Amino acid sequence: xxxxxxIHRAITGYTQQDLAEKIGVSRQTINAIESxxxxxxxxxxxxxxxxxxxxxxxxxxxxxxx
Amino acid sequence: xxxxxxxxxxxxxxGWVLLIVAILFRxxxxxxxxxxxxxxxxxxxxxxxxxxxxxxWFTVHxxxxxxxxxxxxxxxxxxxxxxxxxxxxxxxxxxxxxNALMWSILVHxxxxxxxxxxxxxxxxxxxxFYNTYTVLVIFILRFYxxxxxxxxxxxxK
Numbered sequence: 001x002x003x004x005x006x007i008h009r010a011i012t013g014y015t016q017q018d019l020a021e022k023i024g025v026s027r028q029t030i031n032a033i034e035s036x037x038x039x040x041x042x043x044x045x046x047x048x049x050x051x052x053x054x055x056x057x058x059x060x061x062x063x064x065x066x
Numbered sequence: 067x068x069x070x071x072x073x074x075x076x077x078x079x080x081g082w083v084l085l086i087v088a089i090l091f092r093x094x095x096x097x098x099x100x101x102x103x104x105x106x107x108x109x110x111x112x113x114x115x116x117x118x119x120x121x122x123w124f125t126v127h128x129x130x131x132x133x134x135x136x137x138x139x140x141x142x143x144x145x146x147x148x149x150x151x152x153x154x155x156x157x158x159x160x161x162x163x164x165n166a167l168m169w170s171i172l173v174h175x176x177x178x179x180x181x182x183x184x185x186x187x188x189x190x191x192x193x194x195f196y197n198t199y200t201v202l203v204i205f206i207l208r209f210y211x212x213x214x215x216x217x218x219x220x221x222x223k
Contacts, residue, residue, distance in 0.1 A: 026154035028218045037216075038158050 003060045006034045008052045023047040070160060073150045081146025088139035095132055105132040137198075144202035148209075152218065159218065166209035174200040 009019055016030040023044065032038035033048075040048070049056050094100065109129045115121035152159050177200060181193040213219045 025156040025158065026218065028154075028216050029156050029158035032158055032216060038161060041157055044157060 001039050001060055001066055002036070002063055003033065005030070005048060005059060008054065008059060009034075012052060014051075019048070019051060022051050070163070072155065073146065075151045075153055075155075077146045078150035078152075081143045081148075081150060084139050084143030085147065086143075088136050088143060091132075091139065092136045095136070100132075102130040102132065105135065106130050109134075140199060141202065144199070144206065148202065148205055152213070154218070158216075159213075162209060162212040162216070165212060166205050169208045170201045170204035173204045 005019075009016070014022075016027045016034075020027045020030045024047075025044065029038065029040075033040050045056055045060055049059055052059065106128055108126055109131060110124070110126050111129070113121045113123050114125060114127065114129075174197065178193070178197055181190065181197065185193050210219070
């Protein structure tokens, strides 16, 4: 699964730490999501989408291998 | 979301203390060759036997408890480390936990299978002795390696 969390974070001007605090995870978790090392749960994905006021599909999309 | 129930982060330090004490005790016991009489006490056993005789149930008798002491400290400490939360426990860390658990179970049983295939007779007791702790040891090594690799350890300092 691909995501463009990093892009939306840059647009809103949040740091990884800001986003992490808003959704109640560690900064390393945001880093792992952005680098594609970790696929977040549905709950966490919805929380991220809510912070950016976007839908899940705006942030996450399936890849050919999914 | 249902999360795995874990102990508070405070217990992690207690776990490390117990584990280190256990290792130091084991090293001291083998290097200094401490007289086993010091560790011989009356114990209540659920079942015990000498040699090949039939075991007797619920008896009190004298035993060297140094190995019991080491095992209880080591296993107790290891379990506290394994089942205590990290400071910032979240679903990503839980995924690292799962990865470490899978590794530890895999290594434990692969080692056991190799031992079954290649170790026969009395030396097999050594396998039983050491492989008892593989799950704990491999879990802790793998979990801390993953925390380190993902920068979780450095951020906690």
